[in-house]
Amino acid sequence: MENQNQELSPLALEMLSTTDEQLATYTEGADNGLIELAAVTVPEAPMGDNNHIGWPVATKSGDTLVVVHRRIPGHNPWGAGDGDDNSSFSLSRCSRDDGRTWSELQDLRGAMDTDYRNRGGALPLSHRYKFGPVNENRTGYKLHLNAIGTSPSGTVVLLCNYGAFRSEDKGATWQHLPDQFREDTTEGYTIYLGPSIINHPDLGLCAFGNTVGYGLGGGDTGKKFPNPVQGPVELEHHNLVVLNSLDEGRTWTKTIHELSFWAAQHEAAAVCHDGDIFILGRDQRTSTSYLQIRLVDGKPVDVRRANMRHTGALDTPDLNFNPVTGRFEMVRSFREGMLVDLWSIAPEDWESAEWQFEGVLFAKKQYAEEEGFYTKRDGFHPAGAVIDAAKGVQHIFIYTGHPNGPAGTFRLTRTLDTPKLKDFLDSSGKTD
Numbered sequence: 001m002e003n004q005n006q007e008l009s010p011l012a013l014e015m016l017s018t019t020d021e022q023l024a025t026y027t028e029g030a031d032n033g034l035i036e037l038a039a040v041t042v043p044e045a046p047m048g049d050n051n052h053i054g055w056p057v058a059t060k061s062g063d064t065l066v067v068v069h070r071r072i073p074g075h076n077p078w079g080a081g082d083g084d085d086n087s088s089f090s091l092s093r094c095s096r097d098d099g100r101t102w103s104e105l106q107d108l109r110g111a112m113d114t115d116y117r118n119r120g121g122a123l124p125l126s127h128r129y130k131f132g133p134v135n136e137n138r139t140g141y142k143l144h145l146n147a148i149g150t151s152p153s154g155t156v157v158l159l160c161n162y163g164a165f166r167s168e169d170k171g172a173t174w175q176h177l178p179d180q181f182r183e184d185t186t187e188g189y190t191i192y193l194g195p196s197i198i199n200h201p202d203l204g205l206c207a208f209g210n211t212v213g214y215g216l217g218g219g220d221t222g223k224k225f226p227n228p229v230q231g232p233v234e235l236e237h238h239n240l241v242v243l244n245s246l247d248e249g250r251t252w253t254k255t256i257h258e259l260s261f262w263a264a265q266h267e268a269a270a271v272c273h274d275g276d277i278f279i280l281g282r283d284q285r286t287s288t289s290y291l292q293i294r295l296v297d298g299k300p301v302d303v304r305r306a307n308m309r310h311t312g313a314l315d316t317p318d319l320n321f322n323p324v325t326g327r328f329e330m331v332r333s334f335r336e337g338m339l340v341d342l343w344s345i346a347p348e349d350w351e352s353a354e355w356q357f358e359g360v361l362f363a364k365k366q367y368a369e370e371e372g373f374y375t376k377r378d379g380f381h382p383a384g385a386v387i388d389a390a391k392g393v394q395h396i397f398i399y400t401g402h403p404n405g406p407a408g409t410f411r412l413t414r415t416l417d418t419p420k421l422k423d424f425l426d427s428s429g430k431t432d
Contacts, residue, residue: 001030001393001413012039015401015408017364017377025428034424035361035414038099040067040397041091042408049073049081050088051406054399057195057384061150065095065386066171067397068108068146068158069409073131075378076403083131085122089161090146094171098388099395099411103172108158108165111174116163116182124161125183126190141181142190145267145316147207148384149197157197157249159207166249180252188254191241194268194281195316195383197249201275202297204246208268208279211237211256238264240279240293240301257295263303265291269319269383271328273347280306280319280330287312290330292353304353308343311336313373318385321347324392324416330355331396333380335373339363340380340398344418358418359425362398378403382412392416 008016016037023037030036043051056069072087074080090108095101109117123132125140141163148158156167164180167173179185189211197207240257259265265281272278279293288310294302313335322329327344334341342358364377371377379400386395393413401407415421 001033001036008037008039009042009044011044011406012042012408012410015042015406016410017400018362019365021429022363025425028428029414029424032424033415034421035412037362038411038413040099040102040409040411041069041093041105043071043406046406047071047086048084049405050084050086052080052378052401052404053409054378054401054407055146055381056397056399056409057146057148058386058395058397059148059150059156059197059384060386060388060395061154061156061170063096064170065099065395066092066148066156066167067094067102067409068092068148068160069397069399070146071105074402074404075407076374077130078404080131080404083123087123087131089124089127090158090165092158092171092174098391098393099413106171106174108160108174108176109162111165112162112176113178116176116178119182126161139183142183142186142188143181143193144190144212145193145195145209146384147193147195147197147209149199149205149207151205151248152199153248155248157205157245159193159197159243159252164249164252177250188256189237191243191254192267194270194279195318196270198270198272198277200244200272200277203242203244205244205249206270206272206277207243207252208270209241209243210239210264210266210268210281211241240265240268240281242295257301259301259303261285263291265293265303267316267383268293269317271319271321273321273328278319278328278347278350280317282314282316284314287314290314290317292350294350302351304351306353307355308332310334316381316383318383318396320385320387320394322387322394322416322418323389325418327418329358329394329418331361331382331385333382335379337363338367338373338377338379340382340396340412342418359422361396361412361414361425364400374403376402378407387416389416
């Protein structure tokens with residue numbers, strides 16, 4: 001690894017808002033091949049109010065990393081500015097040198113035919129309530145968030161607010177599938193997507209999520225949405241949605257697994273291991289932990305609560321299998337303390353739901369209670385990370401900054417030798 005700290009601009013350092021000691025830890029960690037930090041996209045020249053670059057997800061095709069993130073006015077609409085034609089929920093860029101340099105940003109709407117690009121308006125169907133509440137048009141695509149993955153042949157596949165996309169040249173160009181998930185071709189409610197599209201030996205490409213019913217702006221219930229700041233009027237849904245494709249993302253089939261009332265999982269992160277599917281979803285019933293779900297062919301869906309606790313500021317996690325340690329590893333936003341941490345569990349211990357804490361990968365400076373998440377601090381959405389087994393590293397993409405903007409996207413690359421990394425973080429005081 002190479003030290004990337006010297007490349008961080010003043011704006012990047014402002015958005016990171018971390019300590020000199022932690023930056024020094026990254027310098028030492030990079031020198032020892034353990035962990036490094038680098039910028040991916042920083043809004044040095046914002047387009048109107050669109051200075052919030054967030055919610056990155058990533059995949060790898062061959063030698064190329066492909067990252068997709070948003071460019072919008074903000075996370076918290078109070079003071080964030082207005083959405084416009086430059087607001088985009090799916091911008092991509094690629095790197096062929098492990099994230100040291102990146103291609104120009106590409107708005108995936110550029111791959112859409114003009115009949116579909118602004119279907120219902122410049123802002124996508126699922127988020128008009130937030131940045132375009134006067135738009136009552138209910139046409140668009142019944143997806144929210146970005147889910148990305150790579151097929152066995154190397155095709156990059158993306159599901160997002162604008163529907164389904166494929167790239168057969170490692171993210172250099174994209175093809176839009178205009179009929180998939182359009183409101184007049186797709187029954188049911190809007191699907192909130194988890195971050196990753198995985199490969200399953202029988203089901204093909206699989207994406208995961210949950211359904212959400214909206215008032216105004218969601219196109220589902222027809223109810224007026226009275227207050228755009230509070231968010232959509234959500235119907236009670238307790239399910240796991242599985243989207244699978246047997247033709248490398250050209251067409252998709254939806255299967256809905258109904259869950260118990262207590263198991264209101266959202267935005268499932270998933271990994272396939274030994275033919276079974278393992279999932280971590282946000283526990284929206286209590287907002288205090290995550291729901292573990294295991295899908296085994298021919299058996300009932302198994303759901304249980306994991307032991308990682310929160311006080312109500314849940315974020316979408318990353319879930320992967322580490323081939324070096326032979327353990328599942330979860331990267332989590334702990335928004336109460338504004339930090340990113342790492343946990344692990346052995347596959348044979350999955351049913352225990354007892355995860356082991358491995359260390360803090362990133363932390364903002366200490367802050368007062370009134371300066372916490374969603375008021376003056378924002379982050380981190382580490383979901384959709386990439387395991388590069390050949391090089392022995394994991395590329396984790398996070399965003400951080402102010403909830404009204406500016407906010408930027410960054411790369412944390414760390415060794416897959418988790419015990420060695422843990423020892424280093426312990427000695428640096430970063431596991432407190």
